[in-house]
Amino acid sequence: MRVTKYPSGFAAGNSVLYGAFSDTTSQNIAVANTPYVITMNTTDLVDGIYRDLTHTSRIYCPASGIYNFQFSAQVTSTSASSKQVYFWINKNGTDIDYSSRVFTVSGSSASLAVNWNFNIDLNAGQYVAIMWASDSTNVQLSVSTPGSPIPISSSAVMACTRLSSLPM
Secondary structure, three states: OOOOOOOOOOOOOOOOOEEEEEEOOOEEOOOOOOOEEOOOOEEEEEEEOEEOOOOOOOEEOOOOEEEEEEEEEEEEEOOOOOEEEEEEEEEOOEEOOOOOEEEEEOOOOOEEEEEEEEEEEEOOOOEEEEEEEEOOOOEEEOOOOOEOOEOOOOOEEEEEEEEEOOOO
16 A cells, blocks of 8 residues: 555646545444544555544545545444434535535444545645534444454545546
């Protein structure tokens, strides 16, 4: 795996920037109706786009442009009741209006795969993070238990690719 902050020979508009990140821990809601940032503790594949090693929820893009993000999480209910789970985009510390998505999960040990693909414009050096909240503490982003022949899963995965320069 090649890990670089800026690809060699990078010139705005002449390089494909990409990154793929995941988290290998379960992430919990400690207080209902409170926003939490989703962390990514693993860099899977990267050239140019990178995650902050201190704030592992932040995915940084080194060049201005239009970026495509693909996000996936495994939501698990830990009680029988129905729960609302919310996800939204945070850009450079600001929640983005009209970006929230709501999902419902119910049943003890029930799981729901959340998948989301979005495009967003970013200036050089800006970051994106995914936020989440729930109306219950009985929900988590979970890592699956491995068992033959199925490997362990990540609690969350995010990939990003630069699509184009910003329009003039």
